[in-house]
Amino acid sequence: MIALAPQAVLTAGTLGALSLGLMRRPSALGLRVLAVSSIVAAMLSVATGSVHELSSVIVMNDPKSLGWHYVICLGALPLAFFLDGSDDVMTALFLGATLGMSLLCVAANLPMLFISLEFMSLPAYLLVARSRPGSRSLEAAIKYFFAGGVAGALFMLGLALYYADTRSLAFSGSLSALGQGGAALMAAAALFKLGAFPLHWWLPDVYEAAAPEVSGFLSTAMKSAAVLFLMRLCEMAPTASVADFLPGVGALTAVVGSVMALRQERLQRLLAYSSIAHAGFLLLGVGAWARAGRSGEGASALLFYLGVYALMSNGTFGFIKHAGAQTRAQLKGLGVSMPAAAAALTALLVSLAGIPPTGGFFAKLLIFWRAVDAGLLGPAALAATAALISMGYYLGMIKDMWFEEPSGPAPVASEGLGVVIACAAAAVLLGAAPWLLAQAMEVGIK
Amino acid sequence: MTAAAMLGLLCNVLVVLGITGFFVNAGKLFGPHPRHQGDGDLPYETGVRPIAPAFERMTASYWRYAVLFVVFDVDLAFLLPWALARPVLDLHTMLAITAFVALVLFMLAYFWRKGVLECR
Numbered sequence: 001m002i003a004l005a006p007q008a009v010l011t012a013g014t015l016g017a018l019s020l021g022l023m024r025r026p027s028a029l030g031l032r033v034l035a036v037s038s039i040v041a042a043m044l045s046v047a048t049g050s051v052h053e054l055s056s057v058i059v060m061n062d063p064k065s066l067g068w069h070y071v072i073c074l075g076a077l078p079l080a081f082f083l084d085g086s087d088d089v090m091t092a093l094f095l096g097a098t099l100g101m102s103l104l105c106v107a108a109n110l111p112m113l114f115i116s117l118e119f120m121s122l123p124a125y126l127l128v129a130r131s132r133p134g135s136r137s138l139e140a141a142i143k144y145f146f147a148g149g150v151a152g153a154l155f156m157l158g159l160a161l162y163y164a165d166t167r168s169l170a171f172s173g174s175l176s177a178l179g180q181g182g183a184a185l186m187a188a189a190a191l192f193k194l195g196a197f198p199l200h201w202w203l204p205d206v207y208e209a210a211a212p213e214v215s216g217f218l219s220t221a222m223k224s225a226a227v228l229f230l231m232r233l234c235e236m237a238p239t240a241s242v243a244d245f246l247p248g249v250g251a252l253t254a255v256v257g258s259v260m261a262l263r264q265e266r267l268q269r270l271l272a273y274s275s276i277a278h279a280g281f282l283l284l285g286v287g288a289w290a291r292a293g294r295s296g297e298g299a300s301a302l303l304f305y306l307g308v309y310a311l312m313s314n315g316t317f318g319f320i321k322h323a324g325a326q327t328r329a330q331l332k333g334l335g336v337s338m339p340a341a342a343a344a345l346t347a348l349l350v351s352l353a354g355i356p357p358t359g360g361f362f363a364k365l366l367i368f369w370r371a372v373d374a375g376l377l378g379p380a381a382l383a384a385t386a387a388l389i390s391m392g393y394y395l396g397m398i399k400d401m402w403f404e405e406p407s408g409p410a411p412v413a414s415e416g417l418g419v420v421i422a423c424a425a426a427a428v429l430l431g432a433a434p435w436l437l438a439q440a441m442e443v444g445i446k
Numbered sequence: 447m448t449a450a451a452m453l454g455l456l457c458n459v460l461v462v463l464g465i466t467g468f469f470v471n472a473g474k475l476f477g478p479h480p481r482h483q484g485d486g487d488l489p490y491e492t493g494v495r496p497i498a499p500a501f502e503r504m505t506a507s508y509w510r511y512a513v514l515f516v517v518f519d520v521d522l523a524f525l526l527p528w529a530l531a532r533p534v535l536d537l538h539t540m541l542a543i544t545a546f547v548a549l550v551l552f553m554l555a556y557f558w559r560k561g562v563l564e565c566r
Contacts, residue, residue, distance in 0.1 A: 015552065022559050177452070 003061055005045035006069055007106070010099035013038030014092050021088025028085030035080040035091050042102065043073040057170070060108035063296070067303045068228045069105045072098065075220030075310035078318055078419050082213035090130055094217070097123035101225040109170045110159050110186075113232060117155065117193070120225055121148045124218060131211035140209030147202035151192035158185030171236040180241060187233050187242045193226040194279045197253040204260075207272035213416075215268060216317030219275040220310040227282050227302060234290045243290035247371065247379035250283025254386035261393050265327050267320050270393060271313070274352065277390055278309055281367050284383050288370040298374075300438070301366035307437045308351070308359035308430055315348045315423025322416040331397055333406030341417055342401045344424035351427040353394035354387055359430030359437075510562060521550050 016034050020026050046069050076098045083091055100120030107113040125148065129141035159169075161182030166172055175183060188199070195203040207215040234243050257277030264270035282305060289298030323341055325331055335342045351360035364387060371380040430437055480486060489500050525543070532539050557563055 015549075018552075018556055022556060 004059065004106070006042040006073075006102050007099060009041045009045050010038060010095055010102055013042075014095040014099055017088050017092040017095055021092070026085075026088050031085035031088055031091045032083065035083050035085075035094060036077070038095055039073050039077050039080045039098065042098070043070060043077075046070055046073075056108065058108055058112045059106045061106060064228065064231065064299055065105040067299070068224060068306075069102050071224045071303060071306045071310060072101045072105070072221045074307060075222075075224055075314065076101075076217060078314035078423065079213050079217040081419050082318065082321060082416060087130070090127065093123040093127050093130070097121075097127060097217075098221065101221055104225050104229060107232070110162065110236075111169055113229065114152070114155055114159065117189075117229065118152060120222065121152075121193075124148075124222060127214050127217070128206055128210040131214040132209070136209045137211075140206045143202050144206045147192060151189040154185050154192070155189035158182040158187075158189065161185065171232065183233060183236065183242050187230060190226055190230040190233060191249065191283075193229065194223060194283070195253075195276050196249055196279060196283055197256050197276075200253065200256070200276050200279075203276060204269050204272040207275065208266060208269040212268055212317040212320040213314075215272070216314040219271075219313045219317070220306075223275070223279060223282070224306045224310070227286060227306065230283075230286055231289070231294075231299070231302075234286065235294060243287060245287075246290065247284050247287030247376045250280045250285075250287055251379035251382035251386070252280070253277070253283060254280025254383045255389070256280075258386040258389040261390065264393075265329070267325060267327060267331075268317070270328070271316055271320075274390065274393075275313060277386060278313075278352075280386065281305065281364060281383055284371050284376070284379055285367040287379070288367070288374040288376055291374040291376065292370065298370050301370045304366055304434070304437060305363040308363040308427060311423045311427045311430070312348050312352050312360055315420050315427065316345065316352065318416050318420045318423060319345045319348070321414070322420055323413055324411040326411075328397065328400055329407055330411050331400040332404040333401075333410065335402040337406070337410040338413055341413065341420060344417075344421045346398050346401065347424040347428050348420075349394045349398055351424075351431065353391050355391075357428075357431045359427045359434065361431055362434045514557060514562065518550065518554070 013034060016038075017031060020030055020034065046066050076094070079094060083094060085091065097120050100116050100118075100123065103116035103119055104113065107116050125141050125145045128144055129138050131137055159182065162175075162179050163169060163182075165176050165179030165182065192199045207219065210218070230246075234246075254277045257273045257275070257280055261270050261273035261277065264273060282302065285298065285302045285305060289295065289302060292298050319341060320326075323334065323338060323345075325334065334345075347358070351358035354360045354364040368380050368384065371383075489496050524546075528543060
């Protein structure tokens with residue numbers, strides 16, 4: 001029972017948020033404290049669950065479930081700080097989505113994987129719809145819902161084929177052609193959630209229309225869960241040909257995301273394409289991990305990347321929330337009008353571009369190292385080209401901030417500077433001392 | 447999965463594609479071919495010219511109760527397999543199912559308090 005402590009904490013948090021909402025005058029401070037403390041408590045309670053303590057037909061704990069739980073909570077934490085407590089439903093939806101992700105971490109068979117996938121997706125659609133007033137976020141939420149519905153349908157169809165082949169709902173070994181087809185369909189569902197190249201069309205619209213802090217949550221915690229989802233599918237069918245396609249799809253995704261981001265003027269759309277590019281690097285990492293016999297090193301490279309990306313992406317989206325800048329043109333001259341925030345964003349962008357000495361550099365280095373080690377020279381070279389292309393807009397934004405004259409009225413800053421600076425500092429710190437993330441997690445994973 | 451079974455699956459896919467393709471395109475094939483001219487494409491509103499586009503949002507106030515019904519229906523349908531799979535009633539199973547029903551009741555109280563059940 002204690003092994004499911006993180007899930008229990010998040011369930012209690014979700015119900016607590018709804019209960020607070022039942023009061024005549026919901027306390028905003030209470031909801032804010034509840035959101036942050038639930039996520040922090042879930043992070044700390046990973047410490048009580050040790051590997052292999054829990055194993056049943058539907059739930060299990062392995063090193064990956066604990067590590068991913070940690071990274072997912074890290075990606076969710078900034079949104080917990082940004083929620084202003086005026087809306088109990090937002091807090092409940094946020095904690096509910098995180099609960100779904102943490103259930104995905106411990107899912108031990110395919111129906112449980114599907115339930116946790118829907119459990120994390122349904123609140124996410126509503127988070128997008130509620131995050132901003134007006135019809136644009138509603139339209140984006142409906143688009144997101146249909147994309148998610150297609151992914152769910154693909155998964156169920158794949159599950160049916162898989163079951164027809166193996167007569168089992170657990171993660172198991174050898175598959176015939178029918179099961180391979182099923183595994184491919186289920187992997188397509190994961191690629192949908194991750195926003196990989198041919199299935200990425202919904203992502204920029206959603207990330208642009210949602211409130212920036214919600215986009216930050218989706219691009220980090222949700223993507224971490226999608227990566228684990230894909231890895232579980234690769235484990236399920238170790239001989240599947242699905243894994244052979246992942247590096248190529250990943251490299252293409254990185255190139256498409258980087259090239260599309262070059263031409264974007266609106267910041268949230270630019271970051272959405274940038275997150276597609278990062279999903280490409282992650283896919284390359286998953287492909288390398290699957291090819292190298294699903295080694296621990298491959299998984300920890302992915303975990304490090306996700307941990308650093310949780311800081312970088314949340315920090316950058318948090319900056320948009322804090323500075324109120326909508327377009328790249330509004331970045332001009334911010335180095336003078338908001339020096340602290342601009343310095344933090346500069347550090348985050350340097351890290352996103354993968355320039356040493358930042359966490360983003362080591363994250364990319366580890367992924368490329370694993371890819372080359374696994375003999376994936378072509379995809380690695382293509383993804384490296386994408387990383388070079390991406391410098392065009394990351395460094396361009398830095399130039400806008402520090403070396404350009406402001407072209408219009410300066411945007412008005414709001415709250416959230418602390419979160420942006422904390423994310424930037426942590427991303428730089430992980431570059432100076434990359435072992436810190438591993439140590440921080442080892443506190444949790446005994 | 448034998449080769450014969452695969453062939454059967456393939457035939458099934460072909461038949462499904464053929465039938466749906468036929469019905470989707472049957473109108474184009476056999477139906478009248480309208481001439482797109484004059485007022486011919488306007489929606490018919492008893493001889494009056496349309497005053498507003500036909501595609502607009504309409505309220506569906508009943509959907510809320512329909513969704514609530516489905517939620518509680520599915521939740522309580524879960525009690526049946528539980529009762530069949532747990533013939534021995536000890537304290538642990540009783541506590542577990544009580545927690546489940548309490549959760550459903552909490553949801554009902556939440557909707558009630560938030561005014562979802564009010565007839566509008």
